[in-house]
Amino acid sequence: MRRIPPSYALASLLVLALVVWLALGDFQRFQSTPAENHDTHGESLARVEVSTQPSTLYIPQVVVQGQLAAAREAVLRANVAGLVAEIPVSQGEHVQLGETLLVLESEALPERLQQARDELALAQAEYAGAQNLRRRELISQPELLRLQSALSASAAQLAQLEKQLRDTRPSAPFEGVLDRVQVEMGDLLQPGEEWARLVDDRHLKGEAWVSQQQVGALSEGLPVAARLLNGGELTGEVSYISRRADEATRTFYVEVLLDNPERQRLAGGSAELTITLPPRAVHTLSPALFNLDERGQLAIRHLDAENRVVQSAVELVSADTQRAYVSGLPDPVTLITLGAGLVSPGEEVTPVPAQEGGNALTH
Numbered sequence: 156m157r158r159i160p161p162s163y164a165l166a167s168l169l170v171l172a173l174v175v176w177l178a179l180g181d182f183q184r185f186q187s188t189p190a191e192n193h194d195t196h197g198e199s200l201a202r203v204e205v206s207t208q209p210s211t212l213y214i215p216q217v218v219v220q221g222q223l224a225a226a227r228e229a230v231l232r233a234n235v236a237g238l239v240a241e242i243p244v245s246q247g248e249h250v251q252l253g254e255t256l257l258v259l260e261s262e263a264l265p266e267r268l269q270q271a272r273d274e275l276a277l278a279q280a281e282y283a284g285a286q287n288l289r290r291r292e293l294i295s296q297p298e299l300l301r302l303q304s305a306l307s308a309s310a311a312q313l314a315q316l317e318k319q320l321r322d323t324r325p326s327a328p329f330e331g332v333l334d335r336v337q338v339e340m341g342d343l344l345q346p347g348e349e350w351a352r353l354v355d356d357r358h359l360k361g362e363a364w365v366s367q368q369q370v371g372a373l374s375e376g377l378p379v380a381a382r383l384l385n386g387g388e389l390t391g392e393v394s395y396i397s398r399r400a401d402e403a404t405r406t407f408y409v410e411v412l413l414d415n416p417e418r419q420r421l422a423g424g425s426a427e428l429t430i431t432l433p434p435r436a437v438h439t440l441s442p443a444l445f446n447l448d449e450r451g452q453l454a455i456r457h458l459d460a461e462n463r464v465v466q467s468a469v470e471l472v473s474a475d476t477q478r479a480y481v482s483g484l485p486d487p488v489t490l491i492t493l494g495a496g497l498v499s500p501g502e503e504v505t506p507v508p509a510q511e512g513g514n515a516l517t518h
Contacts, residue, residue: 169381201502203374204493205458213437213470217373219409221428223381223421226412227329227355231256233344234322246336246351250327256351259323268320271313276304331355332418359389359413359421361428364406369442370458372432381426389413389421393430405424418452437472437480443497444495445479455481456495457488458506464491466500 237259244256258322282302290296337445342352361381365373373396381389391413400407411428415421440455448454452468457463469481491498492509 158331167489171360174209200505201498202505202507203458203495203498203508204489204509205308205489206492207487208438210436210438210484210488213439213472213480214434215480216433217365217369217427217430217432219363219365219369221411221426221431223413223424223426224360225331225354225356225360225422226360227331228347228422229353231325231351233259233346233348234325234344234345235259235319236345237323239338239342239344240365241512242336242338242340246333247513249332250330250353250391252327252330254327255319255324256301256327256333257325257338258354261320262324264316264320264323268313268316271316275306275313278302278309278316282306286388288417293345324513328356329353329355353458354422356415356420357416358391358420360394361391361411361426363409363411363428364401364404365409366406367400370407370415373409373430373447375490376430377433379413380429380431381411381413382429382518383419383421383451384424384426387419406448435472435482436486437482438484438486438490439478439480440490442474442476442479444490444492446495453481454482456491456498456500457484458491458504462503462506464495464498464500464504465501 239257241258243258244250244254250256262354280300282305285294285299285302289296289299331353332355334352334354338344338350359381361379373393375393375396376395379391379393380393383389391411393409394412395408395410397408413429444455445453446456446466448466448468450468453471454466454468456464456466467484469483472480472482474480489506494504498504
């Protein structure tokens with residue numbers, strides 16, 4: 156058996172002594188130094204970047220293109236035949252309710268009207284006398300009824316003649332402007348023939364069509380601003396919303412009533428109508444935070460008071476390329492702005508404020 160060289164034996168003893176010394180020294184330090192209390196639970200939780208955000212008031216608007224028309228407009232037509240004897244109101248002139256607009260020749264109508272009045276007075280006197288005689292039984296009941304019928308016929312004849320006289324002097328059915336007069340002195344008008352148009356332009360009616368998605372938020376009385384092509388603006392309110400969609404376009408007809416105090420010539424033109432809806436409490440956030448829940452609805456992930464992930468369905472009120480306005484979130488809400496796709500609803504996480512998240516989430 157070969158003998159181990161003294162140098163190898165000495166080296167082995169030194170290594171063994173060093174190992175024993177290290178082991179005993181570390182054991183003594185472990186015994187003399189209390190153990191540190193490491194919280195391994197927090198280290199094991201996923202870390203997400205969060206931002207706490209209160210709700211804000213948002214005023215949604217519906218913007219549509221519309222056509223403008225006079226609030227009231229009437230085509231004036233002749234009710235009787237006759238020659239134009241007088242045009243007391245000029246074209247474009249403002250008229251009041253009941254003002255005479257045209258005079259047709261009435262021929263002998265005034266005399267016939269006076270005759271009808273006289274005949275009515277006679278029939279009334281005869282009927283009154285017959286009533287006294289009937290109470291004394293000096294005339295028969297049929298004779299009294301005959302006189303009563305004659306009185307009614309006289310009254311009807313007078314009413315008919317009075318209407319004919321009024322028809323020869325047509326008057327304004329409402330306050331407005333006499334527009335597009337189409338007759339001259341001496342022209343012969345026939346019944347039903349159009350001779351002018353009356354326009355009430357103190358107010359304008361805006362007409363537009365809105366989509367099925369928009370009409371549900373509209374109601375009568377909502378404020379409206381009409382932006383005109385000349386840069387001006389008129390204000391008013393929604394006056395009518397159709398109950399049924401158009402079959403071809405599936406859109407709903409909407410009317411708005413606009414004030415036109417300066418009587419601008421706008422009827423027949425177009426305008427951009429902005430309908431202001433009631434204000435709503437919303438949260439403003441980036442569209443990148445949206446995801447879909449199990450029902451395919453838009454949802455946002457946020458944290459509850461115990462730092463657990465909650466997924467809430469939201470309603471998209473409005474959006475553009477930079478931000479979205481949603482309702483349906485608690486107020487205030489702790490939004491998960493980074494890391495929402497790495498956690499699941501119900502999971503407890505470690506929140507990191509957004510201003511520190513750029514460094515914290517990379518460790």
